[in-house]
Amino acid sequence: MNCPDCGCENPEDARYCVKCGKDLAPQNICRQCGHELVEGAEFCPSCGQPVQAKGKDNPVKARKQKKNREAKIGAMQRLQTKYHLPINPIWIIVLLPLILLTISIYFLGFHVPKVCRPLIRTIEENGYSFGCDDELCGVKLQDVSSISSFRLEYRWDGGDAELADCEMDPDSPDALICTFPISSSEGGVMISAGDADCESTPVVYLDAERIAGLQENSQQKRDVSCAAFSKDVEGLVQQAQWSYEYDPLYFKVRLDGLTQYETLAARYQWGDSTDGKISCIVEPNNQYFCDIPAEEPITDLDVWLESGGCEEHLQKFGATEIDWQNFETCSPDYLEAMQPVDGNFYYACATDYCYAWVPNISAFTNAVIAYRFDGEEELIYASDCEWGNSQEGVMELSCSILFDEVPEGVTLYVDNDGCLVNLGYLNKGQIETSQESFSQAE
Secondary structure (H helix, E strand, O other): OOOOOOEOOOOOOOOOOOOOOOEOOOEEEEOOOOOOOOOOOEOOOOOOOOOOOOOOOHHHHHHHHHHHHHHHHHHHHHHHHHHOOOOOOOHHHHHHHHHHHHHHHHHOOOOOOOOOHHHHHHHHHOOEEEEOOEEEEEEEEOOOOOOOOEEEEEEEEOOEEEEEEEEOOOOOEEEEEEEEEOOOOOOOOEEEEEEOOOOEEEEEEOHHHHHHHHHHHHHHHHHHHHHHHHHHHHHHHHHOOOOEEEEOEEEEEEEOOOOOOOEEEEEEEEEOEEEEEEOOOOOOEEEEEEEEEEEEEEEEOOEEEEOOOOOEEEEEHHHHOHHHHHHHOOOHHHHHHOOOOOOEEEEOOOOOEEEEEEEEOOOOOOOOEHHHHOOOOOOOOOOOOEEEOOOOEEEEEEEEEEEOOOOOOEEEEEEEOOOOOEEEEEEHHHHHHHHHHHHHHH
8 A cells, every 4th residue: 555645655554654654544444443434423433432534643753743842942941041042033144144254255265374384394494593783683594585475574572563674695595684673672572484375473482581692692793803804904004005085076085905895885074073974886906995075175084994884993184184275276167067977987998098088078178187097196187188079969078098008097087277076997907898899899
């Protein structure tokens, strides 16, 4: 016999469906005694029991369903009692969109950045070092230049995280040097690293005691380094391996040495308290040139040399060394015209001469080029100076610098009615390079 509701096959004597519990008994049969009933009867004429309507659920199943409902209601009541939670459909309406939004954001990629475990592992494997002085702390990291958007952060105790200044190590292209200022407050600093794919992750923590030790070690190294620098400067002065000259534009100091130092600067102070610091330029012939802006008519000038945080006094110049009376014939217009010309000239050299061109001074028709060879006192005036148009149509002064053999160097000047202004310097290497180019052009 098949169930009329679900179609499941049941035994012939089954009263209820084994699958869905549907009543399978005929409508006109008493379910208590099996006696045939008269249509519309409410009680069985044989056993007197009430007639049960067809389709009513299985009483066993009904009891189970009732029991389950009672258990659920009891659980809900206990939950309300324990956590004091109002079980209200409004909560579902409010929380469901938030849950769905959170899931959507995560799968769209706007999730919390992951920790930089691979980056930290790279830093630890490749190695890093750090140091501190009175003003800065620095971290040198090896082989991190290929990491995209690498950043180093520092956070002093009680402060906010800030980005360190990072740049490539000029002595090691694969290394990165990051620096940050020393905090005025006592405490340690947490150094963290991150990149484009993950948030900053701690690398190392430096406490106050360790920072103090690094500063002391740095000072000791600086003392040793500065002692060597001071000795080199003193030796240069004692052996007279330096010289100077000046005009109303610049006080020029030339140093025949110290090129073992990659950087060199000159700090200066004039007698009127005008001071400053300029970078010195190294030439291929092991010379440093330091061009200090002149302060005519001030005659007092103090000069110090600096390198790598070390400083040594060079000399104090006074009225004996600086005599501005030699430049009384210099007109302001001429000095103003020579300001951009200083060091800005063209030259070409052949076997026994160099030819120099000076632009932008055509208003001073009496101008002439003069020159002095290294180691010589004599100032030589060019005898063949002439004015002519360059390829760009600019009027230029051109003169020859004559020599029998290639000099170690030659200083060029422009003289206008007795006002001698430094034009620039050519060393032996520059002259020989120009000679080779000239020879190839022929």
